[in-house]
Amino acid sequence: MDTTKIVTCLADLEEAAEDILTDRxxxxxxxxxxxxxxxxxxxxxxxxxxxxxxxxxxxxFKLETESVEDILKKDQERLDKEINDLRDNLKKKMDxxxxxxxxxxxxxxxxxxxxxxxxxxxxxxxGK
Amino acid sequence: MADNVxxxxxxxxxxxxxxxxxxxxxxxxxDDSLEPRQASQGMVGQQQARRAAGVVLEMIKDGKIxxxxxxxxxxxxxxxxxxxxxxxxxxxxDTPFTNMSATEIYSLEMSKTEALTQAIRKSIGVRxxxxxxxxxxxxxxxxxDNPTTGSGQKVGKLTLKTTEMETVYDLxxxxxxxxxxxxxxxxxxxxxxxxxxxxxxxxRSFARARDYDATGAQTRFVQCPEGxxxxxxxxxxxxxxxxxxxxxxxxxxxxxxxxxxxxxxKSEVRDQINSKVAEWREEGKAEIAPGVLxxxxxxxxxxECFSFLNRALEHEMSPVIIMATNRxxxxxxxxxxxxxxGIPIDLLxxxxxxxxxxxxxxxxxxxxxxxxxEEDVDISEDALKVLTRIATETSLRYAIQLITTxxxxxxxxxxxxxxxxxxxxxxxxxxxxxxSSQYLKEYQNEFMFNEIGQGDASTVRTxxxxxxxxxxxxDVS
Numbered sequence: 001m002d003t004t005k006i007v008t009c010l011a012d013l014e015e016a017a018e019d020i021l022t023d024r025x026x027x028x029x030x031x032x033x034x035x036x037x038x039x040x041x042x043x044x045x046x047x048x049x050x051x052x053x054x055x056x057x058x059x060x061f062k063l064e065t066e067s068v069e070d071i072l073k074k075d076q077e078r079l080d081k082e083i084n085d086l087r088d089n090l091k092k093k094m095d096x097x098x099x100x101x102x103x104x105x106x107x108x109x110x111x112x113x114x115x116x117x118x119x120x121x122x123x124x125x126x127g128k
Numbered sequence: 129m130a131d132n133v134x135x136x137x138x139x140x141x142x143x144x145x146x147x148x149x150x151x152x153x154x155x156x157x158x159d160d161s162l163e164p165r166q167a168s169q170g171m172v173g174q175q176q177a178r179r180a181a182g183v184v185l186e187m188i189k190d191g192k193i194x195x196x197x198x199x200x201x202x203x204x205x206x207x208x209x210x211x212x213x214x215x216x217x218x219x220x221x222d223t224p225f226t227n228m229s230a231t232e233i234y235s236l237e238m239s240k241t242e243a244l245t246q247a248i249r250k251s252i253g254v255r256x257x258x259x260x261x262x263x264x265x266x267x268x269x270x271x272x273d274n275p276t277t278g279s280g281q282k283v284g285k286l287t288l289k290t291t292e293m294e295t296v297y298d299l300x301x302x303x304x305x306x307x308x309x310x311x312x313x314x315x316x317x318x319x320x321x322x323x324x325x326x327x328x329x330x331x332r333s334f335a336r337a338r339d340y341d342a343t344g345a346q347t348r349f350v351q352c353p354e355g356x357x358x359x360x361x362x363x364x365x366x367x368x369x370x371x372x373x374x375x376x377x378x379x380x381x382x383x384x385x386x387x388x389x390x391x392x393x394k395s396e397v398r399d400q401i402n403s404k405v406a407e408w409r410e411e412g413k414a415e416i417a418p419g420v421l422x423x424x425x426x427x428x429x430x431x432e433c434f435s436f437l438n439r440a441l442e443h444e445m446s447p448v449i450i451m452a453t454n455r456x457x458x459x460x461x462x463x464x465x466x467x468x469x470g471i472p473i474d475l476l477x478x479x480x481x482x483x484x485x486x487x488x489x490x491x492x493x494x495x496x497x498x499x500x501x502e503e504d505v506d507i508s509e510d511a512l513k514v515l516t517r518i519a520t521e522t523s524l525r526y527a528i529q530l531i532t533t534x535x536x537x538x539x540x541x542x543x544x545x546x547x548x549x550x551x552x553x554x555x556x557x558x559x560x561x562x563x564s565s566q567y568l569k570e571y572q573n574e575f576m577f578n579e580i581g582q583g584d585a586s587t588v589r590t591x592x593x594x595x596x597x598x599x600x601x602x603d604v605s
Contacts, residue, residue, distance in 0.1 A: 024355065028292050031356035035295035042298055087360055104189075107222065108364035112412045113259035116323065122256060122367060124375055 009100070016097045023086050023093070030086075034079045037072050044069055149209075149528075152502040156214040158182045170498060171214055173491035174207050180482045181211050185218055188420060188448050195418075195446040197437075199426070199476070201453055201469055202484030205524045208452040211484070212422045215450070224368050224419030224447075226251040230428035241436050242392045248440055249370040249398075251447035253417035254405055258363045261322035265290050266333045266352045269314045272304055288318075290353045303327075315339060317350050322358070366417055369445070372401050402445070418447050426451035427470035430462035434472050441478060451479070492519045492527070499528050500546075505535035507546040514551050522560040530554050 044052060044065055052065045095105045114122065156178050157168030164171075164178040171178060177200070187193040200208040216225040226247055233243040265288030272284035284299040286307070299307070306327045312318055315336035320327050331348035377393045408414035423429070429437075440446060451471070458470040467473055487495065493516040500507045507515070511534070519527035534550040543550075559567065568575070 028356045031358055032293045035293065035357060039296055106364075107417075108255040108257055108366075108415060109362060111255070111257040111364070111415060113257050113362070114408075114413055118413075119258050121375075122258075122365065122372075 013097070013100045016093065016100060020090065020093050020097065023090055027083055027086050030079050030083050034076060034083070037076050037079070041069060041072050041076075044072075150213045152498050153210055153213045153217060155218045156182050156185065156211070162186065167494050167498075169214065169217075171207075171210065172494045172498065173487050174211065174484055177202075177207075177211055177482050177484045178214070180480075181215055184448075184480070184482075185215055188219065188223070188418075193448055195441050195443070195448075197441060197449040197451065197475070197479040199451050199453065199469065199471070199479045199481045200484060201481055203486055204454045206484040206486055208454070208484055209424060211482075212424070212450055212452060216420065216422070219420065222253075222366060223417060224251050224253045224366070225422065226419070226447075227422045227424070229424045230426050230433075233429070233433060238392050240430075240433055244433060244436055244440070245398075246370055246373075246393070247421055247423075248447060248449075249373060250368050251419040251421040252369045252445055253366040253419055254369060254372070254408075255364060255366050255415040255417050256408070256413065258365065260361050261358065262361050263288065263320040263322065263358050264330075264353045265318070265357050266335075267312060267314050267316045267318060268294065270307065270312065272299075288357060290355060290357055292355055293357060295357060317353060368419075369401065369405070372405075373398060376401060405445075416445055418445070421447045421449045423449065423451045426453045427455040427458065428461065429471075431460055431472065432462060434460070434475050438475050438478070487524065489516060489520055492516050492524060495524065496527060496531065500531050500535075503532055503535065505531055505538075505546060506544055507531070507534075508548070511546050511548050511551045514548055518551075518555065518560075522562055526560045529558070533558060 049065060051062050052068045054061050054063055054068050054071070091109055098105045152170040155169035155171070157165050157171035158178065159165060162179060162182040164175040164182070166173070166175070184193065184198055200211060202208055212227070216227065219225055228247050232247075233240045235243060238246075268287035268289050270284065270286050272282060274282060281301055282304050284304050286297045286299050286303075288295060288297065303325065306325065310318075310327050310329050312327065312329060315333050317330045317333050318327055319330060331350035332343075333352050334349050335352060337349055373393050377397050405414060405416070409416065437449065441449065453469045453471070455470045457466055457468050459465070460467050460470055460472055468476065471479075493512060496512060496515050496519060497507075500512075515527050515530060515534075518530065530551060531546075533554040534546045537550045537553055538544075538546045541550075
């Protein structure tokens with residue numbers, strides 16, 4: 001095998017791996033925001049002031065508490081969706097890496113999960 | 129990828145394993161292009177059979193030859209069981225492999241077909257996935273406010289962190305209770321199941337290892353979790369159909385779990401499970417992982433079993449059946465007809481047949497060397513040569529027996545290494561099959577009930593074995 005081919009192979013592999021690492025970091029960042037939002041929502045519910053401060057970028061706004069809550073809730077929904085999408089895509093990217101490495105793909109991870117009742121029945125068969 | 133990778137089940141049971149006859153085999157010893165290496169992974173020689181087995185193995189891995197059968201045919205001591213073991217090792221944990229001897233089906237507790245059905249269902253795996261959303265982190269602190277009135281709602285705060293982030297959760301009464309129940313304190317690493325709210329303690333964080341001077345021996349220290357706090361955990365399990373059968377066979381109740389003896393399972397139970405698994409497959413919730421059923425000494429099966437297998441092979445959820453036999457053209461058990469390998473022609477027709485051939489001298493030497501390493505016996509080069517000689521003239525199995533016995537003799541004279549003398553000594557002590565029958569032929573007249581077996585030389589062995597108890601029984605009456 002000639003050198004350029006090896007280099008392209010390795011480059012492809014590195015790229016795929018980098019892609020996964022980026023996604024992983026993005027999930028972490030999104031989860032951090034999600035937890036921050038959750039704490040804020042909780043706080044707003046407890047304090048009961050009519051108006052609240054909210055910071056977007058580097059600007060502070062004083063808005064009706066209700067609309068602030070609305071903004072945060074919408075943000076949470078968006079974050080949940082984005083995190084789930086990233087996680088679903090991670091599997092495909094993982095398969096791609098396995099393919100590039102010439103290893104067999106992980107089996108069974110593309111199945112739909114069993115629900116809780118079914119799972120507890122299975123756990124019984126495994127003796128737990 | 130912590131949240132997307134199956135976590136292997138932690139079964140760290142250490143037990144003393146006796147050295148089995150094929151314990152040295154770790155695979156088929158093939159390279160990436162399926163070419164057999166002369167000696168690798170405990171396998172020696174038998175290259176053609178190994179190459180063939182390797183091809184079959186690839187097909188099994190791709191799930192292509194489910195519902196077909198393979199026959200390993202060859203003289204005794206030519207490595208049929210070794211090849212089957214190699215295949216099972218190479219298949220790995222994910223593919224079920226059942227190893228049975230054909231004589232196991234003749235049990236008084238269950239019918240032959242039941243025993244076969246159970247063996248078949250032990251060889252079919254069902255792959256399923258479990259998915260849970262969990263919150264995983266190290267407890268930074270727990271604050272619980274007890275109401276001043278003494279009764280009423282408790283409220284609390286729980287601060288959790290990972291290596292990446294830290295956050296505060298407000299706790300309700302129920303969560304406080306379950307945290308109290310689990311005796312969670314700051315420094316513990318915990319998981320909370322999002323769906324059920326179940327709190328479980330994974331251990332104490334390494335960072336807090338020096339908090340106390342005296343800790344219980346069972347305290348487990350773990351790393352502070354990495355990444356996000358709210359994780360998705362996916363685990364893929366493979367269970368065999370037989371395991372599901374056993375639990376659902378309610379008439380057996382708890383007895384089935386404790387005695388390990390499952391008895392017969394009703395066909396209705398199996399039908400129910402089949403349809404449930406089919407339903408899961410339809411919904412994309414389960415995958416069938418057809419495994420391998422290995423039947424050693426397949427000539428011991430009788431005609432009923434063969435026709436049952438013939439039928440079972442056609443079932444959609446059928447494993448790959450590998451049989452091994454050392455018989456040539458012989459009577460099919462349960463009939464008066466003769467057939468190659470003692471297996472009916474119609475079943476033979478469905479099989480791919482791999483033949484094993486006797487080892488040559490060089491291969492015998494290598495096997496003996498591997499075995500002596502496996503049994504922790506140091507053996508001198510000369511002694512190994514003598515053993516190889518013995519193996520070519522008598523049998524490989526006999527020579528392998530001599531390794532252990534010679535090892536004992538060598539230890540008795542406080543030597544690290546087995547010498548020629550030790551081998552000679554055990555060769556004199558223990559007769560091989562040939563010398564034993566020679567002896568019997570010579571002194572036949574001095575043994576008891578000798579009048580029965582005074583036929584030609586070839587029948588001597590079998591008649592002495594079988595007629596003695598019968599004659600004894602007659603004597604009593």
